[in-house]
Amino acid sequence: MSIDIRASRAAHGAHESAGPVDPAARLTDLRREAADRRRAGAVLAAAIVAVVIAGSAWYATAHRLASDQPVEPARPPVDTTAVRTTEDFLGALRDARTASGEQLDPAVDRVFSYLADDALVTESFGSPEELRWSLAWERATAWREMVDACVQTGSDAAGTVIECPFTFHGIRSEEMGLGPFRDNNWRFRVRDEKITDAQWNFNIDTGFSSQMWEPFERWVSTTYPDDAAVMYNDASHTHSRSTTEASALWERRTREYAAQEIASREDYRARADAICTSAHARLNAELAAAGMALQPIPGRTDLDLVPGREQDWPAYEESARGILAETVVELRAVDPPNVVRTDYLNAYSALVRGTQNEPIQPGTESWANYIDGPAHDLGLNHCTFNIRRSG
Amino acid sequence: MTSRTRAADAGGDGRPLEKDALVPGADAKSFDAFYAREYRSLVALAHALTGSRSHAEDIAQEAMLAAYRRWDGVALLDAPAGWVRRVCANISTSFVRRRVVEARAAVRLRNRRTEVTELEDDDAEFWSVVRRLPRRQLQCVALRYVCGYTVAEIANVLGCADGTVKAHLARARSTLAQRLGEPIDEEAAP
Numbered sequence: 001m002s003i004d005i006r007a008s009r010a011a012h013g014a015h016e017s018a019g020p021v022d023p024a025a026r027l028t029d030l031r032r033e034a035a036d037r038r039r040a041g042a043v044l045a046a047a048i049v050a051v052v053i054a055g056s057a058w059y060a061t062a063h064r065l066a067s068d069q070p071v072e073p074a075r076p077p078v079d080t081t082a083v084r085t086t087e088d089f090l091g092a093l094r095d096a097r098t099a100s101g102e103q104l105d106p107a108v109d110r111v112f113s114y115l116a117d118d119a120l121v122t123e124s125f126g127s128p129e130e131l132r133w134s135l136a137w138e139r140a141t142a143w144r145e146m147v148d149a150c151v152q153t154g155s156d157a158a159g160t161v162i163e164c165p166f167t168f169h170g171i172r173s174e175e176m177g178l179g180p181f182r183d184n185n186w187r188f189r190v191r192d193e194k195i196t197d198a199q200w201n202f203n204i205d206t207g208f209s210s211q212m213w214e215p216f217e218r219w220v221s222t223t224y225p226d227d228a229a230v231m232y233n234d235a236s237h238t239h240s241r242s243t244t245e246a247s248a249l250w251e252r253r254t255r256e257y258a259a260q261e262i263a264s265r266e267d268y269r270a271r272a273d274a275i276c277t278s279a280h281a282r283l284n285a286e287l288a289a290a291g292m293a294l295q296p297i298p299g300r301t302d303l304d305l306v307p308g309r310e311q312d313w314p315a316y317e318e319s320a321r322g323i324l325a326e327t328v329v330e331l332r333a334v335d336p337p338n339v340v341r342t343d344y345l346n347a348y349s350a351l352v353r354g355t356q357n358e359p360i361q362p363g364t365e366s367w368a369n370y371i372d373g374p375a376h377d378l379g380l381n382h383c384t385f386n387i388r389r390s391g
Numbered sequence: 392m393t394s395r396t397r398a399a400d401a402g403g404d405g406r407p408l409e410k411d412a413l414v415p416g417a418d419a420k421s422f423d424a425f426y427a428r429e430y431r432s433l434v435a436l437a438h439a440l441t442g443s444r445s446h447a448e449d450i451a452q453e454a455m456l457a458a459y460r461r462w463d464g465v466a467l468l469d470a471p472a473g474w475v476r477r478v479c480a481n482i483s484t485s486f487v488r489r490r491v492v493e494a495r496a497a498v499r500l501r502n503r504r505t506e507v508t509e510l511e512d513d514d515a516e517f518w519s520v521v522r523r524l525p526r527r528q529l530q531c532v533a534l535r536y537v538c539g540y541t542v543a544e545i546a547n548v549l550g551c552a553d554g555t556v557k558a559h560l561a562r563a564r565s566t567l568a569q570r571l572g573e574p575i576d577e578e579a580a581p
Contacts, residue, residue: 013511
């Protein structure tokens with residue numbers, strides 16, 4: 001049977017598989033979805049990605065692997081030549097990322113020199129031209145890939161399997177204080193000192209889509225729709241366009257977006273600090289008006305009861321929890337910017353726990369420790385008050 | 392998130408559809424006919440490109456949603472079907488967008504029962520090898536054999552030259568023949 005006949009039969013099989021589909025029912029779904037999106041003002045996948053982050057497992061990329069055959073676990077001796085080949089390939093790629101002008105083409109050629117002629121490769125490595133465009137996009141968006149040590153994970157007749165974990169920054173995440181995004185890996189198969197299969201595997205669960213790709217796409221599509229039409233090569237904005245004009249726009253608009261997000265983060269932090277400082281002052285005034293004897297707490301700006309006045313503690317705490325509850329409402333009245341949204345929502349949840357006189361549940365971080373620790377840079381340190389005794 | 396999940400539920404949530412769901416100026420009947428005519432083909436195309444029948448429906452739906460939102464422009468194209476197939480092909484082979492749509496499919500399938508028809512073993516093996524081709528070769532093969540497109544039509548869909556499509560198809564056929572141990576019929580070359 002020729003490859004064309006087999007392809008035709010496989011195509012027929014694909015059409016057969018679509019047979020049970022009911023277009024009328026799906027058309028109803030489509031109209032409803034279009035109406036929902038227009039009401040919400042959201043684009044494709046913000047909530048969907050939230051579902052993924054909330055509960056789904058690491059997405060298996062098995063279909064991108066070179067072979068469907070199971071790979072045996074690594075056994076000694078280690079194929080050091082294969083490991084070195086992959087490390088050299090990644091080193092060449094790293095050099096190509098920083099090359100420019102007359103040095104770019106030789107650097108790209110060097111990357112391809114490690115690939116077998118019939119290598120099966122991931123996106124962007126289909127040809128030297130394709131890689132050049134990919135590198136141009138990476139430079140425009142401040143992409144940075146940090147690869148850990150490569151490890152042999154298997155070996156069979158088709159070659160030695162090498163995995164190289166990496167983290168990365170993209171769309172100027174590093175400038176915005178987000179990322180790096182973890183739990184990704186390169187997976188190679190090496191035979192006779194040539195890479196016969198190279199797959200770049202990316203973990204959607206660790207935040208790049210929800211924190212960087214989707215918010216930027218929403219912003220540029222809304223703010224600069226004509227530029228977005230140039231920057232993306234399709235109407236659904238799934239892939240960047242490979243042109244000089246598009247690369248220039250990617251650099252210009254990601255710079256603008258990052259600057260805007262950083263500025264809005266600073267503005268939001270200042271707002272939070274002002275709200276908490278005001279709440280702090282209100283509490284001190286309320287406690288003083290109630291005749292409570294207070295003293296400073298070393299290293300803090302809020303006040304504690306003086307020794308011997310423990311009988312005032314319930315009234316002290318009631319005032320503190322009440323003002324904190326009012327303060328949380330005021331803080332939440334304005335949504336935090338995308339770049340720090342998760343941090344603030346977690347901090348607000350911690351503050352809410354502070355307003356409730358509940359025991360600390362196992363596995364739940366003390367709300368006060370949270371505010372004093374990771375959330376300190378959010379401008380919320382004046383919202384801690386002194387009610388840590390009850391959790 | 393809750394309302395979006397309910398919207399994805401084929402069982403519905405009781406909310407009435409908006410009468411003005413189409414963009415202004417669009418022809419509701421023509422889109423409906425286009426959808427009925429093209430949807431199954433899109434599912435077949437996405438199934439071949441992704442290997443997942445359940446995700447293929449949602450990728451096809453996503454491509455149709457893009458067409459729906461821009462229907463007043465898409466309807467005026469010489470080949471609206473080519474436009475939506477390009478969108479479908481790009482979503483299917485995009486590492487970011489595709490995983491987002493697949494998460495949507497996971498939500499949808501939890502909420503309704505559906506019969507999922509998978510491929511026969513030989514066909515599944517064929518498409519499994521096809522999906523390991525470089526992206527453009529993969530798309531060319533799928534458009535050639537699943538959609539039955541000529542070289543010129545594939546070039547129009549993907550926005551490249553005829554010669555580029557021929558090169559992609561030639562290399563893809565050679566790789567597939569080697570990997571699957573099947574001969575190449577030179578007379579069948581596009």
